[in-house]
Amino acid sequence: MLSSATLLLRPRKLLLLGMLGLGGCVRLGPDFQAPGEAWSRHWSSPSLEQASHRAQSPDIREWWQVFNDPLLDRLMADADASNADLKIAGLRVMEARARLGIAESGRYPQLQQVSADSLYFNRRQSGGSNPQDNHFWQHSVGFDVGWELDFWGRFSRAIESSDASYFATRANYEDVLVLLRAQVADTYFALRTTEARLRVAKENARQQQRNFEITEKLFNSGQNAELDLQQARTQYLGTLSTIPSLEDQLQRTRNALAVLIGQPPGGMPQLAASDGLIPLVDRAVLQDVPASLLLRRPDVRAAELNVAAQSALIGVAESDFYPSLTLLGSIVWSTDSLDGTSRSLDLIGGPSLRWNVFDHGQISNNVRVQDARLQQLIEAYRDKVRQAAREADDAAGGLIKSLERERILGTAEVAAKRSLVLASAQYREGYSDFQRVLDAQRALLEQQDNYLVARSNALSNVIALYKALGGGWYSAQPMVDAATRRQMEQRTDWGDLLDEPAVGQPAFPQPDEVDTHE
Template identity: 35%
Template sequence: MRVPLLMALTVLLSGCASLSPQATALPQTQVPAAWSGSATTLAAATSLAQWWQRFNDPLLGSLVTQALQANTTVRSAQAALQQARALRDVSSANLVPKLSAAGSAQRSKSGDNEAGNLFKAGFDASWEPDVFGGRRSALNATEADAQAAQASLADTQVSIAAEVAVTYIELRGLQARLAIARNNLASQSETQQITDWRVQAGLASSLDLEQARAASAQTSAQIPTLETSATQAQYSLAVLTGQAPGALQALLTATGPLPQAPGELALSLPAETLRQRPDVRAAEHRISAALARVSQADAARYPGFQISGSLGLSALSLASLTTAGTVVNALLASVSVPLFDGGAARAQVRAQEAALEQTRMSYQATVLTALKDVENALVSLQGNRERLARLQTAADAAANADLLARQRYASGLIDFRAVLETQRTLLSTQDSVESTRASLSADHVRLYKALGGGWTPEPGTATR
């Protein structure tokens, strides 16, 4: 009679409960229809899962692949995902009844009576009906946490792949600039030798010779700086791929070409880009988790129910436990009703609602940052393209001027000041060309990253 009465009370209370509304809409964030000031072709979302292959550099591809497998940050994110999935399984297990087996042996003596034995064996079961959905909300929260951890792992992979590519491009750019500095040093040393001969012949002053020496020394001083930066880039690549700093030195010391991305890129629309980016998806899943925790906290304000029972055998000897043992069974139903807690339960609901608002604002910030990343990458890409074209023109002109100046100086037609100026201009423009070319390749990497490239998104996720 008590159990049906308890279940009737459960149904009655569940009908009277007023839980928090399950609003699932994401915060309204203004998303532009197209990218501003972009001359790049807009098209449907393109697959950028392995964008590094577009650079046609096998070494770059192998470094990125190794980093995605062995990088410590990636492996930490993988462990965080495993933890989140395990916690989800724990919450899922709380929804089903618990069953356990137990056995005991007791020997006791009272007064002058002979000692007696008591043996027991049986099963215990318990179940807490999820009347107000608190446990289901906890499961939904941990499920959303697991999805957010999976998206965070993808975001980590995107960041690591981009960092490896940018560092590799930086290394190749430094090697190219180092070659330019050495070539210019050789040319300046040749000019210095000619100046020395002219001074000995009385055709030039010692001032010209000292200026030539100063120019050569300045160029020579740039070489150790570039070599140091190149070595540091090698060390960074080794650590990014999960190895000791010097592990890749033999592989990367040889100079290689600067990776160049294809000139044209079909961009996805802003809304499609947001669906592609894993950090936006992670922020969306965190909203779902926070919303479920609001419901979980609200359900804690209502009565809790538990049904438990046991079934077993009891005997005075172990041999008779299964033959002549006494059957023992019990059934218990209980309810706990919070009467007064000083407002702690309601305060907990307010705390979870505040946490939900924080995740909403974090989502909006993530969306705005994603839009800014793409716009910044497009602006930088366009600016460096124009800069590179003009610098290449300047470098060609500087090379011609340097050749003419050295020829005329050797013939005694101009003074050394003109030669010194043209050599400085040549070195500066050639160095700027290689720096800008490396920046242009890095801009492509940053654009691929901003577009959410570097992972394969799971289907069926809609981002507003």
């Protein structure tokens, strides 16, 4: 009897296997195509060629080592471990991994439900020819399953979209790294520049204070006019007034750097113990051609992956045009406590077809909405590439011009120092008035300050060039630090989702790796 039932069910099993085999064979909607333009694959510029050279060291992932500053290396490591924006970006990656898991669950039966009921009945029937007073328990246990077959690629396209979105969040994490590296380096050297400007202001104030004291003595002895005294005093106090503003700027920059590396403001003892100089780097070191580096920028890759995610959603929307076939099944066992009643075991199963035949334009317009969003993202990607190229070219041109200005101001500073020496000597010998000395002092302070600012601008352009080419995207630190991971695991069972991906490779696929579920 069992074998005959098996023979009767065999055609149905074959039909079921055939439908399962067809599931997922058709994938509606467009397959992802990289939205890049031809010029971006070979782009460079004369300024960029002049402002950079090819070498293997330092690695562009750790480009700040070109400055050879151990303290800057330590600050970068501290920022990796403690920066709040970086932590939030890492947690968004974990969120995207969980969302991808939700999408992947569409490969399996969408309904898997176990139910159990135990109900008490108390029935009292009075009057008539057969009054009754019955009470009993009824028990039932059931299992329901519903599995919508993926005939049109609804679920596989949804997985493709979530997969691309996951990689986009990883690219966004690396973009935060790129921005963080540039911010730390820029803030650090802004701090060093302010320290140098403060030293120059204090040195000039001390010199001008000595001149003021000399003129005051000469005036009191009747050897000098009051005009010289007041001019010397005015210049000294004017220079002295710049010191508080520079000290305030120094404190604000120190606090900004502290927050970047995840420390409270007002600390940073490592900075107080070090008095670094402003380095001068004339060119950026690149390991690859600018076009490749440009397209490797994390924000550019994120924009491309957003296009891939949206492209798959068109297929999800188009699947609503077609019928959905769901396999339904139930197993229900029921009994009660009445004597003489039977127990039952019900096996129920079969296909269910649903088709939105008349939608009055709802489905077609939803497809158009998804397609319009896709085109918007394509245009946003192309604009992102153009903006990235502009940033790189601007930084390269800025570096070249900043270095030209730095060289001119360096020569001007030497001339200003010599002018002060000559003016002071001629004044002492009586060949010129005191105004020449004041003018020479004012010019020296101005040239020294301008030189420091020009040198700082050159450094900022070097940093901006590395940032524009996506340098600094790699970090050996985990996306979720150990303390945060323990806290999250105490609240929720994360399984293996908090495990780190393999290090040493960019955390985003190449264009032909976007769709991993073909």
